[in-house]
Amino acid sequence: MTHYDIHSIRADFPILKTTVNGKPLVYLDNGATTQKPLAVINAITDYYTLKNSNVHRGVHHLSQVATDAYEITRKKVKHYINAAHEHEIVMTSGTTHGINLVSSCYGKQFVKAGDEIIISAMEHHSNIVPWQMLCEERNATLKVIPISDDGELDMSAYRSLLNDRVKMVAVTYVSNTLGTINPVKEIIKLAHEYGVPVLIDGAQAIQHIAVDVQALDADFFVFSGHKMYGPTGVGVLYGKEKWLELMPPYQGGGDMIKEVKFEKTIYNELPFKFEAGTPNIEAGICLANAIDYINEVGLNNISLYETELLKYATKALNDVEGIRIIGTSQEKSSVISFLLDGAHPYDVGVILDKLGVAVRTGHHCTQPLMERFAIPGTVRASIAMYNTKEEIDTLVLAIKKAASMLL
Template sequence: MEKYNIDKIRADFPILKREVNGKPLVYLDNGATTQKPNAVINSIAHYYTDMNSNVHRGVHYLSQISTDAFEVTRKKLQSFINAPEDKQVIITKGTTDSINLVATCYGRAFIHAGDEIIISAMEHHSNIVPWQMLCDEKGCKIRVIPMNDKGELDMDAYQNLINERTKLVAVTYVSNALGTINPVKEIISIAHKHGAVVLIDAAQAVQHIQVDVQDLDVDFLVFSGHKMYGPTGVGVLYGKEDLLNAMPPYQGGGDMIKEVTFEKTTYNELPFKFEAGTPNIEAGICLNEAIDYINSIGLKNIEAYEHELLEYALEKLSQIPGMKFIGTADQKCSVISFIIEGTHPYDVGVILDKLGIAVRTGHHCAQPVMDRFGIPGTIRASLALYNTKEEIDILVAGIQRAVNMLV
């Protein structure tokens, strides 16, 4: 790959220059949210100082330029995931909102009593609870693809679970708790052979690996802006056009209508049918800068760099006495989840924080994963394009210090 200029990249993220508890910040909680480059930060100020206006509604100049900028992001997202048309890109509040949209709209129209929904044993709560709510309402059933001790899905079990009653399969592309990269293309192909539609949660994927919705032949794909160096409060739902057209809208209000009378309302065309009310305009516009930033480095370069960093981290961490990795899949990216014999994850996390090291501890909104491994939680170090081997060394030294204090 071309030379990966990590110093230049780190200089783009002002928060990486700050100290925490008198120590240089080592930010390894990127699975929760990523830090923002100057391009994104500056674009937020630019929106409010030069463009601020509501979108899709006004004939005046500011409304027009805000609308144009908002729609540029939609087109940029279309290209980013290789969607056939930009109208298939629905701007939402985030991954959770996107999943709930599908559960509500597709579920309301096409899921019935006795139907089955398949999810996996490694899902984030956001890809469990909406389907449970739907099943409670509709009288349908959830079935779960199990995983092995390495944190890999049992594909033979999946083949046995899916049947003519299966109407939808919803799985994560990359596990936020384990880092496992799931064989989603195979999962989608098997589901389609049984007439089921597939939703892929790509919240932990799009910032690390190339995602192509046409190559995957996925029916729905969802992700969040804040995990890909963009603002919070904005996300994406991609859907196949025929499915989106067939689904009733999620919410009623402004922008999602074509004509309203007291007797009847007709709905707007895609994508606006699913975008009721004033959106998070600032975040939608500024997400464009995050996409440009990722593209400027190149996802292939990012993937190669992060993989090298992951391998380095696993090697160094494995030398710590009592270290046990949770999630050792052959195909893995971005996330290292572990426990240390004789310690509680929370206690280790608190000591690391005193050293300026930000990691996540707990069940990571994936409590069934922890139950599968018989543990209350893990310590999770999640990587991004700006992390370094030097930071990994600091993490290792910090954990060793925590072990010396706790064991």
């Protein structure tokens, strides 16, 4: 990949020059959050220096400047995921907010006693707990698609779960723990045969895979800005116009209203019906800069580079004695979860940190998945566009050092 200038890309992320305990930082916790390029960092400063004002309600100059910049992001998100309309893009505080919004508003309108919701065994807690809460509230039943030992969905079991009582299917595009890329297009197609809408948790996909919500025919698609090199505190809920029109608002307040009287309130049009209160304006505006940065490097280039790194890392880790990789699906994104035989993941993580290597340890907000594999947790190395083979080599040496100390 001669056209992929890794040195230029790394130079755009100042935090990568950090040292930890006297060692160069090797940042492999990108599944939790990605680092920010200068284009985003500078845009944040630019907003507070030149544009700071509340949006949508002011007639003065600064308010109009901030509003225009905020709405440019909505336009860019629409193109990035190929939505049909800008008003199908609802700005949220993140993936969790988006899922809770749908479970609450859709559930209030469409889910009743005896109905069923389908999720998968590999879901993040954010795509489990809101549906559990809905099922408890509505006396509905939560059904779970099982997975294989490789970490792949059992699609025949999924087909058998679909019936006329199912009111929603909510699944992750990419597992944050296993790296599994799920066949979401097929999942959606099968659900639609029963008239069932599908929510896709795209938090771990949006920065790695080209997403086309129309080609997928997704009814809802949620993701977070901070996992795609943007600021924290901003995310996106894409919803098909027909569903967003039918759903009641999530919260009441400013911006989501057209007319308020004590007798009755008339709600605003889409997408503002779901955007009550002052949003995270700075993060919303600067998400556009993160999208621009990804587009400039090229998502296809990023995907090819990360796939190459994943293969390199998988081979290198498999060559380490005592390593067991959890999640070995055929279709996989750039996440490697592993265990070092006889060592607790936390202890491994602490030693890696001493050597300058940042990984995530624990259950990764997927406790039911850990129970499925009968393990306490894993060490997770998650790769981004700015990581290198040299960093993978450092990770492997650090694991060997940990093994020598712990085993």
